[in-house]
Amino acid sequence: MPDMNTLLAGIPAELTRLVLALIGLMAFIGLNGLALVWVERKVAGHVQRRPGPYEVGPFGLIQPIVDAVKLVGKQLATPAGADKFLFWLAPLLSFLPIFLLFIPIPFSENLVGLNTNLGVLLILAFAGLNVLALCLAGWGQNNKWGLLGAGRAVAQSVAYEIPLLLAVLAVSFQTGSLSLAEITAKQGAWPWQWNIVVQPLAFFLYFICAVAETNRAPFDLPEAESELTAGFHTEYSGMGFGLFFLAEYANMIVVCSVATVLFLGGWQGPVEPGWWWFLIKMYALLVVIIWFRWTYPRVRFDQLLNLNWKWLLPLSMVNLLATAFAVKLFA
Amino acid sequence: MSHCEANALTGDTYTRRFDTGPAGDTLIVNMGPQHPSTHGVLRVIVELDGEYILRAEPVLGYVHRMHEKMGEVKSFTQYLPNMGRVDYLHALAWNWAYVGAVEKLGGVEVPERAQYLRVISTELNRISSHLVWWGAYLLDLGAFTPIMYAFDDREIILDLLQIITGSRLTYCYFRFGGVVADVTPAFVSGLTEFLARFKSRLPMYTDLVTNNVILRKRCEEIGVIDVDMARRYGATGPVLRGSGVAYDTRRAEPYGIYDRFDYEIPTFPEGDAMARYMVRMREMEESVKIIEQALAQMPEGEYLSAKAPKPAWKPGVGEAYFAVEGARGKIGAYVVSDGAKNPYRVKLRAPSYCNLSLFAELAQGVILADAVSIMGSLDLVIPEIDR
Numbered sequence: 001m002p003d004m005n006t007l008l009a010g011i012p013a014e015l016t017r018l019v020l021a022l023i024g025l026m027a028f029i030g031l032n033g034l035a036l037v038w039v040e041r042k043v044a045g046h047v048q049r050r051p052g053p054y055e056v057g058p059f060g061l062i063q064p065i066v067d068a069v070k071l072v073g074k075q076l077a078t079p080a081g082a083d084k085f086l087f088w089l090a091p092l093l094s095f096l097p098i099f100l101l102f103i104p105i106p107f108s109e110n111l112v113g114l115n116t117n118l119g120v121l122l123i124l125a126f127a128g129l130n131v132l133a134l135c136l137a138g139w140g141q142n143n144k145w146g147l148l149g150a151g152r153a154v155a156q157s158v159a160y161e162i163p164l165l166l167a168v169l170a171v172s173f174q175t176g177s178l179s180l181a182e183i184t185a186k187q188g189a190w191p192w193q194w195n196i197v198v199q200p201l202a203f204f205l206y207f208i209c210a211v212a213e214t215n216r217a218p219f220d221l222p223e224a225e226s227e228l229t230a231g232f233h234t235e236y237s238g239m240g241f242g243l244f245f246l247a248e249y250a251n252m253i254v255v256c257s258v259a260t261v262l263f264l265g266g267w268q269g270p271v272e273p274g275w276w277w278f279l280i281k282m283y284a285l286l287v288v289i290i291w292f293r294w295t296y297p298r299v300r301f302d303q304l305l306n307l308n309w310k311w312l313l314p315l316s317m318v319n320l321l322a323t324a325f326a327v328k329l330f331a
Numbered sequence: 332m333s334h335c336e337a338n339a340l341t342g343d344t345y346t347r348r349f350d351t352g353p354a355g356d357t358l359i360v361n362m363g364p365q366h367p368s369t370h371g372v373l374r375v376i377v378e379l380d381g382e383y384i385l386r387a388e389p390v391l392g393y394v395h396r397m398h399e400k401m402g403e404v405k406s407f408t409q410y411l412p413n414m415g416r417v418d419y420l421h422a423l424a425w426n427w428a429y430v431g432a433v434e435k436l437g438g439v440e441v442p443e444r445a446q447y448l449r450v451i452s453t454e455l456n457r458i459s460s461h462l463v464w465w466g467a468y469l470l471d472l473g474a475f476t477p478i479m480y481a482f483d484d485r486e487i488i489l490d491l492l493q494i495i496t497g498s499r500l501t502y503c504y505f506r507f508g509g510v511v512a513d514v515t516p517a518f519v520s521g522l523t524e525f526l527a528r529f530k531s532r533l534p535m536y537t538d539l540v541t542n543n544v545i546l547r548k549r550c551e552e553i554g555v556i557d558v559d560m561a562r563r564y565g566a567t568g569p570v571l572r573g574s575g576v577a578y579d580t581r582r583a584e585p586y587g588i589y590d591r592f593d594y595e596i597p598t599f600p601e602g603d604a605m606a607r608y609m610v611r612m613r614e615m616e617e618s619v620k621i622i623e624q625a626l627a628q629m630p631e632g633e634y635l636s637a638k639a640p641k642p643a644w645k646p647g648v649g650e651a652y653f654a655v656e657g658a659r660g661k662i663g664a665y666v667v668s669d670g671a672k673n674p675y676r677v678k679l680r681a682p683s684y685c686n687l688s689l690f691a692e693l694a695q696g697v698i699l700a701d702a703v704s705i706m707g708s709l710d711l712v713i714p715e716i717d718r
Contacts (some may be wrong), residue, residue, distance in 0.1 A: 044475070050479065147358075151382075218473065226473060227699055297469060297472040297473045299545055300548070301698065
């Protein structure tokens with residue numbers, strides 16, 4: 001049997017590392033996606049005073065796997081008059097960029113796919129691809145509800161990306177870095193040493209925009225099922241829908257991971273710093289997002305845009321300028 | 332293939348007739364008959380400019396079951412179970428409307444205790460109907476949880492009504508000259524318990540849902556109906572009272588023993604979706620009040636008159652109209668008899684039908700999401716519209 005080093009000889013070490021990281025992240029996204037489905041159903045159940053899934057496996061833990069098996073087993077129907085290529089490209093396009101989003105995230109001091117000093121930029125750049133997928137999905141399926149959903153998705157994502165970006169930039173100004181590892185390292189172990197204390201407004205803005213960016217209730221307008229039947233994924237069956245579904249959960253994990261790194265000290269914690277602190281903080285944020293969904297009614301589309309253009313955008317501008325001045329004056 | 336071409340190929344008579352306007356950048360979309368917010372099988376054809384509705388036209392008849400015609404081919408008694416199926420949410424009010432009309436026609440006396448049983452069961456049913464509306468309306472607005480809370484309460488009502496009526500949804504409880512069964516001690520204790528529980532639940536609903544800022548933004552100044560418009564379309568029930576008119580059949584044309592109770596007719600003058608929402612929330616409180624009084628005053632006695640008509644009974648020649656206040660508005664039953672064992676003609680006045688007719692005008696020029704909010708606030712029950 002050839003040993004590992006001879007097998008990998010000739011392949012750059014960085015490439016090997018990247019491939020392994022991608023495989024690891026695939027497992028991470030898959031497992032956390034499943035876990036999140038279970039968490040969502042359990043939290044929803046308890047919010048609604050019912051037990052949630054409990055039949056399949058202990059505490060219903062096998063439920064998400066059964067859900068996935070059901071989705072995989074369904075027929076993939078392409079509606080008449082749909083653009084076949086775009087129709088099936090869209091779910092893939094919504095799911096695939098997500099691996100790239102996870103690459104620069106430091107799960108612990110050394111557990112990071114690609115330690116680049118442009119991590120924030122990488123995430124923000126590739127996060128923009130999701131809206132393209134929703135747009136293609138709505139356009140390609142030859143369904144009017146889908147088209148309306150796609151229109152909403154584009155307007156919403158474009159609008160909310162700006163304050164999100166400005167909120168993240170404020171943190172970057174403050175730490176003077178775009179590297180997620182460095183931003184984490186500059187925060188301390190205790191909650192009062194985290195960026196959220198210095199940048200509470202940025203965190204608030206980031207979190208609202210993140211909920212809107214991931215199309216979660218109360219901002220789930222692209223798929224508003226009581227208005228647009230199912231919005232952009234009206235015609236998708238089986239894993240076509242499944243990929244959008246998984247992408248939504250993976251996106252939630254991304255935005256919560258980024259929030260953890262930027263505002264909550266990442267993997268640092270009072271005792272035994274490590275990846276578990278990262279997961280705890282990430283899941284706390286995820287539960288808050290889930291809690292929103294099962295509590296609030298949906299906002300109307302014009303209200304959603306008004307909120308962004310009239311409140312979030314000016315506020316994030318002010319926050320960014322104030323940060324810039326403060327950095328210039330005191331740092 | 333463009334969206335317009337697809338429409339020309341697949342549109343049915345209604346859509347094509349709708350499509351005759353000048354071609355422009357508008358979309359003609361079917362909302363329904365399988366749309367989540369049309370609650371059943373109502374179909375609305377809407378012409379959209381972006382998200383704004385240029386015109387909307389309801390298409391009815393998807394659950395037409397010929398209830399009126401069935402009245403002509405069944406005997407007076409055989410027609411009774413139909414009444415539970417016209418409006419499945421407030422079945423007992425329909426029971427009362429038809430039974431009341433036939434009793435008026437045949438001059439049948441109703442015993443005192445039966446009158447109280449009718450009031451208690453109908454008001455309980457009204458609460459359960461409003462609870463379903465509340466949950467479904469919030470579902471339309473995108474809040475998933477309230478319907479679970481509403482059904483939690485409604486479940487108790489269904490259990491209670493099951494004790495006395497034997498069924499959970501499509502009740503057939505009333506008979507000519509009384510009701511079919513008396514209350515049991517389990518029912519009375521269960522009802523007392525429920526009323527206490529429900530009175531503590533209502534403030535929670537207010538805190539959790541009614542005062543929510545997103546809900547208020549979605550309901551206030553949406554779908555404003557002024558008094559004149561409500562009258563023009565013959566709107567009744569909470570829709571009319573939400574426009575500030577204190578018209579309630581229980582008060583305006585007292586039937587049964589409603590004149591003996593002390594209760595308010597809640598009205599809100601704003602005429603928007605929020606006003607209709609508030610009317611229904613307040614009505615649940617008033618129904619609780621009525622039930623409490625009825626329970627305290629209820630005398631002993633027979634629940635079905637000893638002189639109640641037999642199944643093959645013929646009420647004689649004549650005609651009668653009887654109106655009651657349903658959860659959705661004024662329910663009317665008009666029965667004509669030519670002396671045979673079947674009615675000659677039965678005409679049912681469904682409040683949802685009139686309330687729906689407001690929709691086309693209300694939906695004009697509003698954004699799609701508001702149309703959903705407006706439709707929900709009208710509290711439509713489609714089987715009642717189609718009959």
